[in-house]
Amino acid sequence: METTTHQSDDDILITGLKSGNQGAFREAVRLYTPGMMAVARFYLDHASAEEIVQDCWVTVIDAVQTFEGRSGLKTWLHRIVANRAKNHLRKTKREVNADFSEALDxxxxxxxxxxxxxxxxxxxxxxxxxxxxxxxxxxxxxxxxxxxxxxxxxxxxxxxxxxxxxxxxxxxxxxxxxxxxxxxxxxxxxxxxxxxxxxxxxxxxx
Amino acid sequence: MLMCRDLARIASDYIDGELGTGKVMSVKMHLLMCGRCRSFIGSLRASIELMNAHSSQQLDEDLVRRIDERVSESLNARRSGNDTSDP
CATH class of the missing domain: 1.10.10.10 (Winged helix-like DNA-binding domain superfamily/Winged helix DNA-binding domain)
Structure with a gap:
């Protein structure tokens, strides 16, 4: 659950993004890119992840118009990145390699x-x-x-x-x-x- | 009987409150008797705090700059709209 402060901060930012305000985009990029990279890197190598995240930001310029705020802005952005990264992974016919077998290092x-x-x-x-x-x-x-x-x-x-x-x-x-x-x-x-x-x-x- | 190794395996679940009541009780019983495991849980908690204090500092300035450039190009292209014949 996002806190009220975050929601209202998000609201101001979202209004800025919807109106295509460059400052709002700069702020959002600084705020949300590290998390978006963390999502993309789960699925992809570093170079592909950077590419996907850059593409996502360009997509967001239009897509944010349809953002209804049911999920927080961060979760919304992370889902966009995850979907793109998964598509990319599918196209390159690769899989995520992770070992879930043992909880103890x-x-x-x-x-x-x-x-x-x-x-x-x-x-x-x-x-x-x-x-x-x-x-x-x-x-x-x-x-x-x-x-x-x-x-x-x-x-x-x-x-x-x-x-x-x-x-x-x-x-x-x-x-x-x-x-x-x-x-x-x-x-x-x-x-x-x-x-x-x-x-x-x-x-x-x- | 919960052994130290079993506790180490579920230590994060205990810290995050992801264990069921029965399991929590047996962890607490074990911790009462075992200073080494108390020290392990404390250390793991400290490591998590340390990492949280640290990871908030990370930002790839170069990537941010490249994104800013691409976003600003796209915004300008939209702003100048279709009134230019430039591709």
Missing amino acids: PDLAARFAPNGRWATPPSLKTNESAQALMENGALSDCLDRHLSALPETQRSALMLYEAHQHKSDDVCNILDVSASNLRVLLHRARQKIFLMVETFQETGEC
């Missing part, structure tokens, strides 16, 4: 003894707030590297769910995955980030 799984207890317990110290940790530039760079290294499917799921705060149903719809498969993608990605932060805190290295 192999590196984390290796830290348990055969009896199911921790053999190498977590060593991450969590007394610093996230914001304070982010002020460490090296950690921020390291996070960038690890986020880029995630499988696209995991990264997209993570971005849409966390950064763009879609509801699970929306993410499943946009990415064409079942609820349980979305849970696997999210959990796998989060474990990778956990392992990265732990290593960084322990060794100071990425």
